[in-house]
Amino acid sequence: MKQPQERRVALVTGASRGIGRAIALGLATAGFDLALNDIARQRTALDQVCVEAAAHGSKTLALAADVSRRDEVQAMVTDVVTAFGRIDALINNAGILIPSPVVSLAEVDWDAVMDVNAKGTFLVTQAVLPHMRACKYGRIVNIASIGGKHGAPEQAHYSASKAAVMGFTRVLAQEVGVNGITANCLCPGIIVTEMGRTNLADPETRAQWLRVTALRRLGQPEDVAGPAVFLASDAAAFVTGQTLNVCGGIVLS
């Protein structure tokens, strides 16, 4: 186990389940202390992830906040810095998917998806940046999606929000590199989570995804954790402004 003075501090949003939970536990295994966020109604599950991370030796803090609300985000980041003194890594993972064809897409659903996925990434990043700049060190990992590159029917707003995250990250990397901060995106493919099951509604759809995946299997949340831990680590010191597909070979580039 790393000694306390060597331990880095990560903030992971949407960490109570799925990919966020797997990334949190991956970071715990890698020796990070953890500030873990989710919305208030996920509090019980979030506390359980804290217990699991603590079993790996991590100091943990659970934070209920809606990433699309500036006031809640500011209070959350203040609490993290008060507890840990700094934030070395930020994983912007919180996201939602509300499937709808464009022709009947409700404005409220467009706004909700853009608010959490795109604006939430911006708000949390903006709140964290002064603390990273003060330390001249930071790792920002934004969870986008292969859906932001190609997309799928009924996911136009989701696809737009994830494309926004990628564009945001590329510019962010250019702005903050001078401060010793890196910013990168991960683009998961079909990952078996509550959200991922939306893409796996019936056996035929599932079979179709398997056919177009080079590795011929669906992704598990832990498949995303490894690349996220890498990008959050010192090993990725010279990697910034990049977008990495974590999709088993659906998108080949």
Ligand SMILES: NC(=O)c1ccc[n+]([C@@H]2O[C@H](COP(=O)([O-])OP(=O)(O)OC[C@H]3O[C@@H](n4cnc5c(N)ncnc54)[C@H](O)[C@@H]3O)[C@@H](O)[C@H]2O)c1
């Ligand atoms: N599962 C997939 O196939 C897949 C593919 C590509 C990208 N992604 C992305 O990965 C990320 C994690 O998704 P997942 O599959 O684990 O989904 P999930 O639904 O299991 O988890 C998402 C988490 O985000 C939290 N969340 C939602 N709105 C929030 C808000 N306003 N503030 C704070 N937390 C909020 C949820 O409560 C939940 O715990 C998302 O950004 C998603 O878009 C998932």
